[in-house]
Amino acid sequence: MNTPPLPKQFALDISHSPKASLENYLPGKDLALISALQNIESSWKGSSNEGSDNPLNQRWIYWWGPEGSGRTHLLNAIGNAAEHADLEHIALTASEPASWVRLEENISALAQTNTPSVITVDDVDQLDDRLVGSLFRILNAVQASKAIHIFMAGAAAPANLKLREDLRTRLGWGLVFQTQLLDDDEKIQALGEAAKARGLVLSPDVLPWLLSRFYRDMPSLMALIDALDAYSLETKRAVTLPLVRELLQPK
Template sequence: MNTPSLPRQFALDISHTPKASLENYLPGKDRALVETLKILCNSWENNSTKGSSNPLNHRWMYWWGPEGSGRSHLLEAVAHAAERTGLDCFSLNPSEPVSWVRLEEKLLVLVQSEAASVITVDDVDRLDDRLIGALFRILNEVQASRNIHIFIAGNAAPANLTLREDLRTRLGWGLIFQTQLLDDDEKIQALEQAAKARGLVLSPDVLPWLLNRFYRDMPNLMALIDALDAYSLETKRAVTLPLVRELLQPK
């Protein structure tokens, strides 16, 4: 059976989709990582923008896991927490090299500042040679700073990344965690949580059916929750199995 896909007309701007946060992340087997991140985020709130000490002890955090295991959600959650607290926050990824240049231009000021700042780096496994060099320089500055907090995510443990040896070694100096895929019961719990956050009521047979017939990875399932929310509002109908089948029917 072919896996259904969302019709093109539902590539919508879902402006009311809740932002990624540590509170709307179902930790599953990632509880130790999530609790560590909560402690750090709380330290920013307690100290406002005055980071008198760095809880990471001049190091960084790196987590890795398969696609769909929550790596990017957690980075976005950390960035949103930093922004809520009023900290300077820089989100880096392989697709936006200009943001790396802008960060390096400000890095000396951040190193010398008494105020805390936050850097997130997603998909470190996809960095090209230029960005690998940039990340190595950034980590050197972070190590020498008092108040820069950097969080990095990739698809493999540091030793198994296809990066320069010196960068793999440097990444291994930080706190390392592995993100785990949710099992089916946990996926249903996470999807119910996401639906509730959107004020969306699902009939009991919807989520088990989706897990058996639709994509099984969380990013696509979460995208479907957004599409169901939009379709339900547009059609003014409850989210039942007939409505789901209608949404997924090829046009």
Template sequence: MNNSLPRQFALDISHTPKPSLSNFLAGENLALCSTLRDVVQSWGNKKTFATEDDVLNARWIYWWGPEGSGRSHLLSALETAAEQSGLICFALTPHEPISWVRLEEELTILSLSDTASIITVDDIDRLDERLIASLFRILNEVRASKAIHIFMAGNAAPSALTLREDLRTRLGWGLVFQTHLLGDDEKILALQEAAQARGLVLSAEVLPWLLNRFYRDMPNLMALIDALDAYSLETKRAVTLPLVRELLQPK
């Protein structure tokens, strides 16, 4: 298998569609996707949740699965949906601690509001001790709030994470889903849809060849679709197997 990065990955791909629920191929993740669509629809209807047992409803969702199973795509899709609905959204990752500080500064005000606000937390399994403590405080505030939604993703079920016990327990207070990798046929369908969204026409042999010779995870495959799109425009050539081989040649 060719694991060298295509030499054209640095091409401008600013036209890449933003992650959304509509451009995510659910596969075995249909239950999770349906739940998230219902949540997003509630934002559009300006609904809030303010019942005593609301920690168990769709304001609080954790999902886990292997790399390439769509964990981050779904979080980004919710961030995009929140933006489109005009809602406050904080996107938290292990790599941007300043975002955690800003959220904690606003959390008390958000917790008293009847208007939905959104928090996403990616790569929970990679949080350091300081961010773990921050997430513990955030979850307590979210549970006591009127309309804060929190969506979290990691690489393992709550009970299997190497986190402190009180945090693992809290992750399971709401809904928990496992995300699954796509099969080869599903990957091809997802890549075909991604190419179509970009107006890119692929010859029939391209995608099966890529699955046998290139990365098999969806993030890298999607990045390759972007690179093929840009390279096709640059060279003014159709996306055929010779063009793909040329793109994948080492520098």
């Protein structure tokens, strides 16, 4: 069965999408990871950050899982939480090497302050040799720092990453979690909550039909919710199965 692509004019319109947060993430089997992140987020909201004692295992977390298991959502959520708490947040990805250079230039200053700062690193498994070296140096700086938090995500457990051994070992020094794919009932619940957050009312048959006929992974399903939201607003029609079929039919 072929899955049709989302119409570009709607799939790219995400202006109505709520920002990623821990609150709008359906944890499924990831309760331990969510609890750890919520505890850290709560510590940023308090008044005890200055001079607080943050042991390494509370601010060095790596999680891994298959595509569509929420890895990037959680990184974005913790980054958004940091920014909401007025903390400095540096997001690192394999596709933007310049941001790594800037961080390494400034990390000594960050390491000396008692005010928390947050680094997020996505797709650790896709880093090239140069960025692997950079991440190793950054982790050394975080280890020696007073209040830098670093959150990292990848496609495999540290021991199974195709990276140099010293970095694989270093990733395992902190807390390590595995993110799990949602089952169909959990997907329907998550999509229903996402639609509700957008003020979008779906007829009861829409989500089961999509899961049985079209999309299975959560990123595509969430993009489709955005597309349906935009199409419903443009056509001034409720989101029913005929409207979904109309949106997805080949042009």
